[in-house]
Amino acid sequence: MLKNYIKIAFRNLWKNKTYSVINIVGLTLGITCSSMLFMLVIDEFSYDSMYDQKDRLYRLIEINTSPEGEREFGMVPGPTGKALSDDYEEIEDYTQLYKFGGQIVFQHNEEAYEERDYYFAEPNFFELFNLEWIAGDPATALEKPFAVVINEEWAMKLFGTTDALGKTLQSGGETDFLVTGVIKDLPQNSHIQYKILVGIPTGMEFYKQISTSWDRYGAYTYLLLNENAQPESIHQKMEGFVASHFEKPEEHDFYLQALPDIHFNSASIEYGVDTNKGEITYVYIFMAIGIFMLLIACINYMNLATAKALDRGKEVGIRKVSGAFQHQLVTQFLSESTLMAFIAFILSFFLVDLLLPIFNSFTDKNFVFNLDTVGTIFLLILGVTVVVGLLSGSYPAILMSRLKTTYILKGAMQTGKGSVALRKVLVSTQFTLSIVMIIATLVAYRQLQYIQDVPLGFENEQMLIVDINNGEVRQRFETIKAEYANSPYVEGVAVSSRVPGEWKSIQEIYTKNFGSADSMKMNYIGFDEDMIDLYKMELTAGANFTGNKSVDSLHIIINETAVQTLGLEDPIGKYLELSDDGTRQQLQIAGVVKDFNFQSLHNEVGPMILGFRSNPFQSIDYFSLKFNSEHTEEVLAHADKVHKMFDTFSSMEYHFLDEQWAAFYKEDRRVSNVFAIGGGVTIFIACLGLFGLASFIIQQRTKEIGIRKVLGANVTNIVGLLSKDFLKLILISILIAVPIAWYAMESWLQDFAYRIDVSWWIFALSGFVVLAIAFFTISIQSLKVAFTNPVDSLKRE
Template sequence: MIRNYFKIAFRNLLRNKLYTTLNVLGLTFGLSCFLLIGLYLFDELTFDQQHNNADRIFRVIEHRKTPAENRSTAAISYKLSEESPKNIAEIEKMARITQFGRDNLGNMTGQKKFLEDITVVNNELMEMFDFEAIDGNPKTALKEPRSMVIVEDLAMRLFGSTKVAGKTIKWDGIEQPFTVKAVIKNHPRNSSFSFTSLNSESTYLSDSSYVNDINRDWSSNSYMVFAMLKKNATPESVSPKMKSLLEANFKPETGTSMVFSLQALKDMHLHSENIINRVVNSNASSASTGSMFYIRIFAIIALFVLLIACINYMNLTTAKASNRSKEIGIKKAIGAVRGQLITQFLAESVLVTFISFVLSVFLVNLILPFFNDFVNKELSLGFSTNYQIWLATLSVILLTGLLSGTYPAFMLSRFSPMLLLKSLKIPNKSDFSLRKSLVVFQFTISVVMIVATIVLFFQVRFVNNKDLGFNKELLLVVDINSGKIRQAAPAIISEFSKIPNVKNVSTTSRVPGEWKNIPTIKVKPMGGIDVHKIAYFLGVDESFSKTFETELLKGKNFAGINDSASVIINETAAKMLNISEPSDQMLEIPERAMGGNFRPLSNNQVFRARVIGIVKDFHFQTLREKIAPLVLGYQKNPIHNIDYYTSRVEAKDIDATLKKMEQILTKIDPENLFEYHFLDQQLALFYAEDARRQSMLIWAALATILIACLGLFGLATYAAEQRVKEIGVRKVLGASVVNLATLLSKDFLKLVLIANGIAFPIAWWATDKWLQEFAYHIEIQWWFFALAGMMAIAIALLTVSYQSIKAALMNPVKSLKTE
């Protein structure tokens, strides 16, 4: 019986080739879009879940409130992490991670060196997490001093092999070499870890100054810490106990409070928007967090795209119902019950969906290599794909088939055989109203997506083109990776300046748009009774303003070495400190912080600086953040050393310029690895995810519009067929082609206009909510909606006009002969 249902269904599909093609194409595009977005979302939602104990692992977050700021940091102090497992029964073990900057790491021959982060961990990290071993035993690899774990990529670069357990490697800045105790697989793309090597923490316990520091450290934010709780323990029971443990051993400054929370490992990727994470993964290009907001948006889009494809099937099937009235009537007359007819129509729907699914799997696999490159993932849809994806996919296929066919099946099977055989036409007044509603729904979603795409496009363009207060173009930034390169700054600047294509050179501690930690300082006017305010700090030289093309509003620039006690402040800092004119006002700066706890300057001295100028505000962070108070100190200052040489270059012979710069640095320090980037490219990385989401939204919007247009084309074809005799009569009576085309098109255009009216407020609400993520963003303009509405109308008009004009041009003799 079931086989017969599918045999009849297949014959009916072949009999109506146009409508079958439209249905299959619509469902294929809908399923392809759904599968691609579904694979992307599954990857995002399963971040960091490859570890066996993932459900029991939590990251410790410190929430610190001071008179100047509130911040949440994914890091705590050494002593709190060391003592918590001893004093809190719910904690089974704690893992620590910290970084000691970067250094050249090489094999013992010295022939291969690579600049790597110095990441230091205790062995509990290896016990807690399941890093897949290639060589050695990661679980015990870091128990001994001077032991290391490296990933397979680094092993191949250093030794050309992954079987290197027992070999030794050396950091340039550390006297003794390290022994590789284990090699682990490269991190999967859906992992928050990005380290290439790990040093054992026990290595540094022989350093008395390090031991003295950690034994007093109850308040820093120097260690990212993971806690693995015992079974049945809850994070809510641990947090207050950590607070009590801290208070028993450390008293915060007056007005400062510190509380803690435990963030589930599986929540790190998607729920860390307002959490500072600067212990590891400080480089913006190496790791980026996801967003639950966008997960919901794309999940809704995927469902809507698939729903629109299902609506197409419903519309086209019910529209063609009248052509099958005789078939249905005869079947009912000879004894077919309603359930059998429903099963037959559902069989047709499931068959169409299955055909579409097969085509969509083929299409998705064609697209996936390009899609993976675009979203920086390793998605697949094949035999190796996670079984959960296939179960979900098959469930969606079945649900899609049933959803698409349910309404047509119940509608077509409900009429009596006498009525069907008498009129050979199915009464469709209510059905026609439903089809209209479904078309409105389709185009409402399409218009919302068009508006969202327009807003996203102009926001990304705004971000890329906004005046940052300095000229980001053709700024070549060279990293200072050794003490020799830092100490030779005057000579290097002089040599760089002699290169023909270099216009200006400046040395700074950080650069605007910095992706690493920009230090913050406590500052207030000297002698004032106000509490210290918080500002960011950049060390610069006298060429900074000329090189970066910032605008000095008042006062003067740095004059040279004698300005080591001078500072220039930005407009925001001037307002905060109530300084309207720079006149050598004295400021006191007692402490600084590198993304964590404030600490006194060296030797507990207070840096006393005089204000010599006010610079126009410029963006030194992303446009998601408002311009903050900024103090520019001269390069020789007690707060932060210089870390970059930045040159403004001409857009010609870039390779020759780079080669000459590398020769200059290599001559001073042959061991130094030449590292550089263009600042505008680095800034673009901050908005790379927005650019990806923009493109994904554009393609999803195009898929939505295409599917809706396929359905509209089918309905227009059906409408023209139903009114062919009316058109013939009107043409005989003198109606022009334009009149007839307008007659056939206006009903559909009315539906699109209604869809516009519904879509506009929804689109405004959604895009306005998204724009609030940015401290600086575009204003939503009325013409965004006008443009989207006109595009929808034009698309609908083009879709239906072909059939309308074709029907209007038909010879009336042929259409009236069959009457």
């Protein structure tokens, strides 16, 4: 029986080639695009799922309360983990990670290798976070100070093989690092990302301070709870814990964040290890777009199938007279839709393989199509295909199987007003979704253009940032600065502790008016005397640093927001008291700089203190080189030459500041790209279906058109008549889509502190574009029949 169904299905597909091609192309695009989007969604929801004890692992988060409000920190004081484990029986175990310095540098075979994705880890780390090992014993690998566990990538980079156990690495000639383990590269969907783990040097003075002080933050702490423990019960008893360990308990509170929640619920958490924070809203958007594409492809099939019901009426009637039951007819029509979906599935499978590298490039993922992943991808596309086949064929199958035999055989068969109404609803739904996508694409594009063009308060173009990773370089920075400037293509050089658009954390220090009791945290960056001019920042009052260390070290420059926050009417000459980690200074305000965006435009400008480069709070960390962009290669070669003259240990680490600013909006750009591609694909699939539906309906009205032409109707009348009903549906779609799109994009724009207004012309342009495309699609078929000789039209059966 099944063989017969499939054979008849193939005959019908072959008989109606245009109908079949339209449906298969639409289904192929729908399945391909939605499958890749669902791959992205599944990956996002699978974060940290590789750890066996994921359901019992929690990250410790501190809630820090100050006059400015509450803030959440993913980094806590060093003793917290042990103290909690000792005080609460619900906690079975804990482990901590530390970061001592920005990067770690290894020397091997007279070459230097730097890495920022590293942590110092406690010996039991792998007991809580199990991974796939290539070599070594996870139970003992991190027991000794400076023992090193490296990933597969680093083993190949250093030694050309994963057989690296027992090999020694140098770091600055001071310490030997013994390789005690080699692990597989971490999956991309782990919130903790590292390539190197180092055994904690317990005898190091810095570690002793940070691991015992309740006033210093530095430990990333994870807790393993007992099988039946509830994190809420621990939090309820936290008040007593805080009171016994903190001088000001009212400023501190803690809560436990479940491991599966970290990826999507960490937007407000600062100083965590999770650099790739997820946005659940975006994932829902990707999911919705994938579903939209499938729906539109299914709607095409349903539209064309119900429209062709008239053509297949005799076939249904004969089958019923021959004794076919309703369920057999349903099976027949479902087999046709499923067969069509499976043809699309085969095409989609190869299309996914072809398009995956492009998809990876704009989603910043690393999906691969190989023997390890083909099974998962195959099952995903197969599952989508089965859903599409059954969904798209369900209504036509039920509709056709319910047709009355007597009416069919008398030639009076009608599908009823219900099926016509459904086709209109389906067409309107298709174009509503398409219009929403087009509006979203235009809004996202304009917002991304806006944040690229909005004045930042400084110039970020043609700026090369070179990291300082060596204490000797800091001591000789003036000589190095002069050497960097000794190039005809370098227009200026400055040094600072941080730069506008910083990707690392910006120092925060307690600040208060001199003599005041209340202090607040403010951002702090050390500038030299050339930074403000080099970045073309604007001083609104007072003066810049002079370059005289003894004078400038007693002065600060603050931004306009800091002036307002501190309530200063005439700030020049006033004194502020700055303090951090036991260091306290009274400094005089020398100048006020116009507000500049030192963080992405997702954030409003906060209060900023600019101290002189020589200060007790933060040492210099960067050289900024303003260069001629026509000679970028020469500038890089010159900078690298200078770097090697003064730092023989590490290679030059650099980036271009404008590229760093672009990186802030990577996730927004990814969403914009998905909107654009999704909008293009959905409108194409919708128009493909509209073309087929218009073709079929116009074919049904051929005699009517012939009669109208005989009675004097011209081409314009005919095109208008045939387009009118479809264009009405598009207008309805526009009216429905506009409020939906407006609400969705207003919600998305709330994430930006600086944003565009959603202008009326975006909706008008989107509606016009869709109307024009739809009219063009219908006109192709309308013109064809309008120019047909009416005699030929009237001869048709």
